Amino acid sequence: DIQLTQSPSSLSASVGDRVTITCRASQSIGTYLNWYQQKPGQAPKFLIYAASSLQSGVPSRFSGSGSGTEFTLTINSVQPEDFATYYCQQSSSVPPFTFGPGTKVDVK
Amino acid sequence: VQLVDSGGGLVKPGGSLRLSCAASGLTFSHHNMAWIRQGPGKGLEWVAYISFGSSTTYYAESVQGRFTVSRDNARNSLYLQMNTLTVDDTAVYYCATATGYGLFRYFDYWGQGTPVTVSS
Numbered sequence A: 001d002i003q004l005t006q007s008p009s010s011l012s013a014s015v016g017d018r019v020t021i022t023c024r025a026s027q028s029i030g031t032y033l034n035w036y037q038q039k040p041g042q043a044p045k046f047l048i049y050a051a052s053s054l055q056s057g058v059p060s061r062f063s064g065s066g067s068g069t070e071f072t073l074t075i076n077s078v079q080p081e082d083f084a085t086y087y088c089q090q091s092s093s094v095p096p097f098t099f100g101p102g103t104k105v106d107v108k
Numbered sequence B: 001v002q003l004v005d006s007g008g009g010l011v012k013p014g015g016s017l018r019l020s021c022a023a024s025g026l027t028f029s030h031h032n033m034a035w036i037r038q039g040p041g042k043g044l045e046w047v048a049y050i051s052f053g054s055s056t057t058y059y060a061e062s063v064q065g066r067f068t069v070s071r072d073n074a075r076n077s078l079y080l081q082m083n084t085l086t087v088d089d090t091a092v093y094y095c096a097t098a099t100g101y102g103l104f105r106y107f108d109y110w111g112q113g114t115p116v117t118v119s120s
Helices: none
Strands: A004-007 A010-013 A019-025 A033-038 A045-049 A062-067 A070-075 A084-090 A103-107 B002-006 B009-011 B017-024 B032-038 B044-050 B057-059 B067-072 B077-082 B091-101 B104-110 B114-118
Touching: A004 A084, A010 A019, A019 A033, A019 A084, A019 A103, A033 A062, A033 B104, A045 A062, A045 B104, A070 A084, A084 B044, B002 B091, B017 B032, B017 B091, B017 B114, B032 B067, B032 B077, B032 B104, B044 B067, B044 B077, B044 B091, B057 B067, B077 B091
Parallel strands: A010 A103, B009 B114
Antiparallel strands: A004 A019, A019 A070, A033 A045, A033 A084, A062 A070, A084 A103, B002 B017, B017 B077, B032 B044, B032 B091, B044 B057, B067 B077, B091 B104, B091 B114
C-alpha cells in the first residue's frame, strides 16, 4: 500500500502569511494527489485534485504543485477562515484510498 | 448537492449497526460513493467504496469481512452495514461522492457525518 506523510504536522501562522504544507508518498503516484480542508466539527471540504487543479469555488490563494513523490499545498496570504487541518489523499493505487495524517494550521 | 448521514449511535462491542446516507441534488445513480471515518482526535480513514452500479466494491483491510457497503439507486441512498463492531470502530462516519476519471478519483461532496460509539 502507498503511504503518505505530511510535514509539518502543525504550524502557526499570522493572517497574510504564506503557508506551505508538504505531502510525500512512499512511491511515485504521478499527479494522483488531492487536498482537503477540515475545520473543527465540520466535514472535510475538497480543495484540489490532480495535484494542482483547483476545485470550483476554492479561492485562488490556494494552490497545489508536485508530482511523483513530493507535493505541496500553498496558501498565499492566509485568511482567518483558512485556519484548519489539511489532508492529502492519493488515488494512484487503490484500494486503499490513502489519506495523509494531516497538518494543522493555527493562529500564531 | 446534499448528503445526509444517519444511523449512528452507541453500540456494544460485537454488535451491529447500519448507517444510511440520503443523497439529493445530484443524479445519484451516476456517482460512485464512499464511506470515510474519523476516530476521536484522529485523521481521515477511508472505509469503503462502491461503484455507481454496485458492480465494484472495495474495503479497507481494517473492516474487510465485517462491513458491507450497498446502495439503492431508486431511493438515492447509500448504506454501510457494520457487524462485529470493536472499540476501534468508534468514529464519525462520513459518506462522500467519489468522483473523477481513470485514476483521478477524489471525494468532492461529503455528508455531515454520523457518530458511532462502540463501548460496553
